[in-house]
Amino acid sequence: MQAPHSQLISNLQAQIHDCLKDYIQPDRHLACLDFPDIKNCGDSAIWLGQMAYLRNWHKVQPNYISRMKDFSKSAMLKRIGDGQIFLHGGGNFGDIWLGHQKFREMVLNKLPGRQIVQFPQSIHFQSKTHLESARRAIGRHGNFVLLVRDEKSLHFAQQQFDCVVKLCPDMAFCIGDIPTDKPSLPILAMLRQDKEKASNVAINLPSGIPCEDWMTENKMDVRRAKFSGIKSAIRDRAFSEIRLRMLNAAANNRFQRGIKQISRAQAIVTDRLHVHICSLLIGRPHAALDNNYGKIYGFMDTFSGKTPLSHKAASLEEGIAWAQQQI
Structure with missing residues (x-):
């Protein structure tokens, strides 16, 4: 089942x-x-x-x-x-x-x-x-x-x-279900720092809850991934696929970085739509704050909000409180 x-x-x-x-x-x-x-x-x-x-x-x-x-x-x-x-x-x-x-x-x-x-x-x-x-x-x-x-x-x-x-x-x-390792920390706040960030959210988290975003990457890791994609096409003599494999490898590198980041936590609080979506793909409970123009709640109301794994939080404090109840 x-x-x-x-x-x-x-x-x-x-x-x-x-x-x-x-x-x-x-x-x-x-x-x-x-x-x-x-x-x-x-x-x-x-x-x-x-x-x-x-x-x-x-x-x-x-x-x-x-x-x-x-x-x-x-x-x-x-x-x-x-x-x-x-x-x-x-x-x-x-x-x-x-x-x-x-x-x-x-x-x-x-x-x-x-x-x-x-x-x-x-x-x-x-x-x-x-x-x-x-x-x-x-x-x-x-x-x-x-x-x-x-x-x-x-x-x-x-x-x-x-x-x-x-x-x-x-x-x-x-992408489908994604298996992950066991979490290593209770709660992670994944909050935007750009012009779509949740409105009127003052980041004042309890001690022990890290606040991160997933916009930091190691450029050399991405370059190595792209080079690996190119090499695979040359090795397989699939020369028409060089660009496809190069860019797919970069996308996979970035995606795996994000999955590794959020799967560390038993529960997540976020105002990013794809942290919500990826949390569903890994089967992890998460509280969602809306972004500044209603994108996240709009999507949840239409497609993905009817699951006990997710909760629409009216504030960061409420989201943290809900997340604490999930661990």
Whole structure:
């Protein structure tokens, strides 16, 4: 009999497949754009979930991948022909992380009429100007499929954008259950230090509870991982997979760093969506504070909040108190 969190993961994977199955054709090449070559372990979790979905459900992998900085329309079309194009999922549809939105609109503008599928995103715009830019790009393109991961984003997108919009869980769930070592400390606070951090949270933790984030990495470790990925492609004479293996290795390095970090604790308090998701993947109790625009609670209310492993905390103090009851 499956544990409750394992059943939740299986159910969400089934929902993901139901959303995406009509957009994957195994006899056609495909591209995945906007690889997250950044420190955030959550983005790497999303990427690895996307790769796991393509591999485990469809027996395919991307024929072309790119970061924002090295995207080439001509190189992509040379590799995929009339194949499918996917954009990386996450929480950057909008203008909080404007570089990703500008990249998305650039791709739409360069490939009018060509079906482009957006892996699940949360949407948040602060500027009417930026929203209008997105609306124009989507409207001109004419064949955009937008997957969103909460009800608020769904209703917003249906009202604002002329495209197919579907509700879909976060792709990180396609990684599945993750076994871990036994925890070595009671409680860990994983709190953002960036512009999405929970509103009005003063970090004043009881003694013995460490406060961390997962944005610190050893650059040499990541470089070694990338080099290992390159070597594996050369060893297997899979020269067309050199970039794919290099970047997948970097994503796996970052993801494993995050899993190792949070699995040290018996219980976790966080305002990061993917600490919530990864805590479910490792079966660890955790209290969630919402981020500054409602992304975490929106996702939990839509997909993942009905489990005894997670608790929506109104304050850091309440989250700590709940976590203490779990150990």
